[in-house]
Amino acid sequence: MEKICVLGAGSWGSALAILLSKKGYPVSLYMRNKDQYESMTKTRENIKYLPGVIMPNNIEMTTDLKEAVDEAKIIVLGVASQGVRGLLKSIKDYVKDDQIIVNVAKGFEKGTNLRISEVVKQEIPNNHYVILSGPSHAEEVSKDMPTTVAVACEDMNIAEYVQDTFTNPKFRVYTNPDVIGVELGGALKNIIAFGAGICDGLGYGDNTKAALMTRGIREIGRLGMAMGASSSTFSGLSGIGDLIVTCTSMHSRNRRAGILIGKGKSLDETLDEIKMVVEGILTTEAAYKLSKEYNVDMPITNEIYKVLYGDNEVKESVINLMLRSKTHEMEEVAMDEN
Numbered sequence: 001m002e003k004i005c006v007l008g009a010g011s012w013g014s015a016l017a018i019l020l021s022k023k024g025y026p027v028s029l030y031m032r033n034k035d036q037y038e039s040m041t042k043t044r045e046n047i048k049y050l051p052g053v054i055m056p057n058n059i060e061m062t063t064d065l066k067e068a069v070d071e072a073k074i075i076v077l078g079v080a081s082q083g084v085r086g087l088l089k090s091i092k093d094y095v096k097d098d099q100i101i102v103n104v105a106k107g108f109e110k111g112t113n114l115r116i117s118e119v120v121k122q123e124i125p126n127n128h129y130v131i132l133s134g135p136s137h138a139e140e141v142s143k144d145m146p147t148t149v150a151v152a153c154e155d156m157n158i159a160e161y162v163q164d165t166f167t168n169p170k171f172r173v174y175t176n177p178d179v180i181g182v183e184l185g186g187a188l189k190n191i192i193a194f195g196a197g198i199c200d201g202l203g204y205g206d207n208t209k210a211a212l213m214t215r216g217i218r219e220i221g222r223l224g225m226a227m228g229a230s231s232s233t234f235s236g237l238s239g240i241g242d243l244i245v246t247c248t249s250m251h252s253r254n255r256r257a258g259i260l261i262g263k264g265k266s267l268d269e270t271l272d273e274i275k276m277v278v279e280g281i282l283t284t285e286a287a288y289k290l291s292k293e294y295n296v297d298m299p300i301t302n303e304i305y306k307v308l309y310g311d312n313e314v315k316e317s318v319i320n321l322m323l324r325s326k327t328h329e330m331e332e333v334a335m336d337e338n
């Protein structure tokens with residue numbers, strides 16, 4: 001079986017390395033932190049990010065990027081969105097054109113507001129790019145709990161190759177040609193999950209969350225369509241599927257961060273407590289700017305932006321959303337789709 005390289009040994013990179021190694025692939029797992037390397041090679045456990053799960057022996061851990069990438073058929077980008085460009089710059093000199101890049105990060109690049117596929121195209125333009133996304137908490141995947149995701153690639157043969165590589169009886173992979181839609185669904189749901197957490201923190205109930213999720217997927221789809229995605233992708237795994245899991249699961253860092261903000265903690269206190277990447281914070285800023293650029297109405301994103309980057313109180317934002325001008329549900333759908 002051909003070697004697979006996973007770059008980044010946080011929660012998701014580690015869970016995917018475990019999944020692939022259990023299928024029998026020789027996996028090379030790159031981490032930049034030497035202390036983490038010492039600890040993981042000794043204990044075969046990722047104590048910080050995925051405690052309690054043993055890493056199989058066919059995962060070779062390394063802090064050497066070249067060694068990790070060499071001879072791998074697939075290179076999985078398993079770091080947070082803000083780490084992707086730096087990582088690509090470090091590997092571009094020895095990546096070969098026939099190596100497939102599979103990105104699993106869900107976000108945009110800060111400053112440029114580029115999707116990860118656009119960043120990859122700028123740094124490593126000759127390789128096939130695949131986005132793997134969907135409702136998939138690392139904590140559950142690493143314990144073999146049934147999970148479904150989508151993989152999107154412009155070349156469906158490559159999407160099917162990646163589908164075959166990752167599929168196992170507990171991890172079902174669907175293909176989709178809509179790279180933009182799959183990327184946007186995974187990134188933008190984090191804003192809504194953060195909002196769902198705020199509502200939980202405020203002590204609101206299930207009605208509120210259902211409202212946020214339903215209205216959230218509408219504004220995600222609205223921006224998505226304006227950016228060239230297919231509307232049907234947002235009713236799939238990388239759209240509504242991932243929105244549901246992140247808005248409802250206690251595994252979600254975005255939701256947990258929202259809960260703390262809803263309870264009155266500052267952003268710094270919140271990030272200190274979560275200790276892992278909360279993509280929704282920077283994604284809110286990117287989506288806010290993209291909504292202006294594409295002239296798309298995103299009321300929930302706007303309010304969360306004002307909470308995070310302005311001086312809105314969370315309760316004030318809820319009032320703003322509830323008292324917006326009246327809307328006809330179906331006329332709005334028709335308008336979005338035109």
Ligand SMILES: NC(=O)c1ccc[n+]([C@@H]2O[C@H](COP(=O)([O-])OP(=O)(O)OC[C@H]3O[C@@H](n4cnc5c(N)ncnc54)[C@H](O)[C@@H]3O)[C@@H](O)[C@H]2O)c1
Pocket residue numbers: 007008009010011012013031032033049078079080081082083084086087104105106107136137138139275276277279
């Ligand atoms: N955790 C999940 O369940 C899950 C599921 C699907 C997708 N994702 C996405 O995967 C991405 C990574 O998330 P995570 O949960 O693994 O984050 P995490 O906070 O658990 O870990 C991030 C890891 O990336 C490492 N890292 C960051 N920049 C790096 C660099 N330049 N080189 C090497 N390592 C670097 C950090 O040291 C850390 O180990 C995010 O975009 C997230 O949205 C996460």
Ligand SMILES: O=P(O)(O)OC[C@H](O)CO
Pocket residue numbers: 106134135136137190193242245246251252253254255277278279
């Ligand atoms: O923990 P979160 O909020 O980053 O969500 C993780 C995954 O995106 C769930 O599919």
